[in-house]
Amino acid sequence: xxxxxxxxxxxxxxxxxxxxxxxxxxxxxxxxxxxxxxxxxxxxxxxxxxxxxxxxxxxxxxxxxxxxxxxxxxxxxxxxxxxxxxxxxxxxxxxxxxxxxxxxxxxxxx
Amino acid sequence: xxxxxxxxxxxxxxxxxxxxxxxxxxxxxxxxxxxxxxxxxxxxxxxxxxxxxxxxxxxxxxxxxxxxxxxxxxxxxxxxxxxxxxxxxxxxxxxxxxxxxxxxxxxxxxxx
Numbered sequence: 001x002x003x004x005x006x007x008x009x010x011x012x013x014x015x016x017x018x019x020x021x022x023x024x025x026x027x028x029x030x031x032x033x034x035x036x037x038x039x040x041x042x043x044x045x046x047x048x049x050x051x052x053x054x055x056x057x058x059x060x061x062x063x064x065x066x067x068x069x070x071x072x073x074x075x076x077x078x079x080x081x082x083x084x085x086x087x088x089x090x091x092x093x094x095x096x097x098x099x100x101x102x103x104x105x106x107x108x109x110x
Numbered sequence: 111x112x113x114x115x116x117x118x119x120x121x122x123x124x125x126x127x128x129x130x131x132x133x134x135x136x137x138x139x140x141x142x143x144x145x146x147x148x149x150x151x152x153x154x155x156x157x158x159x160x161x162x163x164x165x166x167x168x169x170x171x172x173x174x175x176x177x178x179x180x181x182x183x184x185x186x187x188x189x190x191x192x193x194x195x196x197x198x199x200x201x202x203x204x205x206x207x208x209x210x211x212x213x214x215x216x217x218x219x220x221x222x
């Protein structure tokens with residue numbers, strides 16, 4: 001059965017801190033891994049990763065995939081209160097489904 | 111730029127009542143999904159469709175039915191609502207091929 005596990009479940013940091021969110025997976029016929037940010041409503045897309053070792057960056061956020069060890073990390077540097085959200089990791093496999101982890105709830109204190 | 115639209119946004123049902131949630135997308139996507147989100151549980155897949163006229167079960171299909179009669183619409187039905195179906199429901203669509211899914215704004219359903 002396909003599985004995506006995220007850690008930690010929740011995290012509280014202060015503005016300016018750097019955080020690392022983890023996502024490990026066991027997926028049949030893996031194709032891609034995606035990160036989403038969810039504030040009050042719908043998840044919004046951050047990154048899609050398909051190849052090992054290639055870092056994707058967008059401002060203070062970056063992510064990398066390790067297909068050998070079956071995990072990905074999402075880094076956020078110089079955190080701001082606006083980064084407070086649930087961060088979701090999902091995989092897409094040959095079974096045509098997005099399987100999501102339980103998410104990491106990040107709270108950034110001013 | 112409507113994207114993915116869900117209706118209704120909120121609903122309160124009594125146990126045993128039925129209802130249908132509508133998801134409409136205007137991006138010509140082949141793949142559509144229904145998820146439910148409960149505290150601490152992430153997004154769990156209820157049913158999905160890989161094209162018009164097709165549907166398949168996800169992780170938590172019991173108590174739900176779906177139909178995809180038109181490519182742009184994906185309907186989620188609850189025949190006899192139960193309190194355990196109190197949740198936030200999200201519809202999503204994608205081109206498939208592992209690219210990002212686009213989400214609707216969610217439907218908050220409470221069954222009393």
